[in-house]
Amino acid sequence: MTTASICTIGDEILIGQIVDTNSSKIASALNAAGVKVNEMISVSDNGTEILNGLEHCLRTSHVVVVTGGLGPTKDDITKKTLADLTGAVKYYESAEQLEVIRRVLTVRGIEMSDINLAQASVPETCKVIVNECGTAPCMQFEFPENKYGHKCLLFSLPGVPFEAEAAIPKVIAAIKENYPLENIFHKTLCTFGIPESTLAKRIEEWEDHLPENLHLAYLPNPILGVRLRLSIYGIGEEEGKQELDRYTETLRPLLGNALYGQEEDSLQSVIGNILKNNGKTVAVAESCTGGMLASLFTSVAGSSAYFYGGVISYDNSVKTGVLKVKKETLDKYGAVSRECVEEMAAGVRNLMKTDYAIATSGIAGPGGGTADKPVGTVWVAAASGERVVTEKFSFSGSRKLNIERFASHAMNLLRTQILCRETGNRMREE
Template sequence: MRLILAEVVTIGDEILYGQITDTNTQWMSTELDKIGIKTVRKSSVGDQEDKILQIFEEAENRADIILLTGGLGPTKDDITKKTLCKYFDDELLINEDALSFITDFFTKGGRPMTELNRLQATIPSRCTYLANKTGTAPGMWFEHKGKSNRTTIFVSMPGVPHEMKYLMTNEVIPRLKKFFETPVIYHKMIRTIGVGESFLAEKIENWEDNLPEHIKLAYLPSFGQVRLRLTAVGEDEEILKQEVQDEIDKVLPLIESSVFGFDNDDLEVAIGKTLKRKGLTVSVAESCTGGYISHLFTKVPGSSAYFTGSVVSYDNSVKINVLGVKPETITENGAVSEETVTQMAEGVRKLLKTDFAIATSGVAGPDGGTSEKPVGTLWIACAMEGKTIARKLQMSNQRDTNINYGSVVALNLLRKMLNGDYES
């Protein structure tokens, strides 16, 4: 059974200008993947007929399915229907079902229907009309037999997300499932932290080289983390799941110390599960991260079972008067130092009476650094009864990156200490 390929094309100058964020293509690709259809390309094109025609031709050579969104409104800049007519050598005609629906749509809403609204009921004569019950722009389904004598499916939908989702869910997906015989695509994600992509690749090279032909591996790096995505293609989902699990069982001994979860287990979720299972609590003292670590904890439902609270000690007076950092510690070593961040962690743990505590202090940027402590200098600490570990990070001058990455490293330090790893 061959893999069915799809291409998603978004139409509209507003996307290319950056005035609208394209969320449609991600959602559509996810839904296609669920029914065994692989998205091979995503394209965006402006409201220019020649460019749209070029995209159509290129997409037809690459994919079995071309899904289009945008350019279906009542105004002159919406040219998708006219361009489809030109591509398929067709003409626009009033579709009576579409006209009836649009008329009813405006009547029920107590609004007058203009001639522009009426023209939305015009669609290429040879397409199948897909009723959009959430708006006035129609969906259109084309079955096009090109030069290769292979039938390609073109589907045109509105760019408004909730209208596109309605059509995809109620019209497009059911039709695609009937039209194509598709394989199963099964994904499994291994979540790792604290090890670089290249180093990780070296550790598992022999395992990766011996993966079965129908199981592929991808490396997906982010802040301090690498997700290993295993993708298996076949006909029986249960068999694929077992085959992927067998491969995971082979690789885990090589990387187990770096693995914190699977699939959608974010780091803060995995840590929360460990804290809850062990009946332990954590608190946070944040300076340069400004409450971001606290946000990561509290966005998890049920985190009140283990996350007690935090102190955002941005000013030194809060470090001293609330957390109990000694004034001379800051005078002698500075707020961004091992000594200060250690006392912050120990202070918030004592203040909020928790088993563990995390603290951060640094120069997030983009300015404020010195020759001794340049922008990107960050100290983190994790404290428990009788033990505090501090680590220094030297990062970039990108503020958001420093806050995100520093928070992940701080959480990973907590994870290690929870697992009894007090040295690494």
């Protein structure tokens, strides 16, 4: 089986100043193409450590994908290390990359400097894969079988996430030219609303009867819920997919209405599809989630077809002035109350003239909680037509995590309401 190691270079990663998102994107693409990712490593911007890291990767795997250490600034040790590793003496200028550098700089209104010019220059041992989105070229190096015990391909990509991502299809194509690829298949079911341990208990018996070449993984996420990923190895395409279908079909009934989608689905994409198919619209009224609900809706391309907009009513004056929440409601019950979110949801629905609306009001923390309404308390409401349904949740987590959970639970309340009204599904008693 063709294997890969992913190596990220950068002190900024090892001191924890940035999170490496490139490895995940690259791993996902390699995996889908049937390349097994053995390991990911991150090393510092030091020449010796880069060299040791790369040699370790080359010994471990057929394919090595490196990101980082390239860029217009002076921390460019990677190119030199790769030249040394492959015995390159001379550099050559990539005319194609230079063309892109010129174009990118023109769009951004920046003048070409000698630093930019140097970026088009690469070791003679490499084949350039043009970086269409940025100034640093991607480089492909080949190592003969006698060097590390197997033929190796090494790809060096820039660290800027969208530049690295754009290069991935070309990397996959080059791998396919050089190695016969075996199949791995995955199937993911997305659930929301059942805690991981409860879910594990519920599907325990089903899980105990899985064959050896089928692997189940739990992927909990505050926004996406708990996703269940089934992976099958060492089997042909058609048979593999059939097996995955067969086992997911027996799993579905165990999940009930907590099951909301599969693969890359999110609550907001699933809701969006139902709304679009039924010609319906939605708006949001947010207090504690502060724009997160709207952001989730609008993260989906094409959401303008059904998402009309929202009001972020952080200050109570906006709740009363724009959303027409009654002053007495705030005085009597407070902003974090069933009554307030009901009026917020109804208010934004009237204001924006949508079919549905969601509202949130809670205490994200770290300050602001009371004994009665501690940090982590949220009231959410979903208005469907004239009817408003509310629910209260309590969480314990950071401000960021609380906001994410508040938003996703509000989104899920809307989903169950939409399922009832638009598809005639009845909520099953969980």
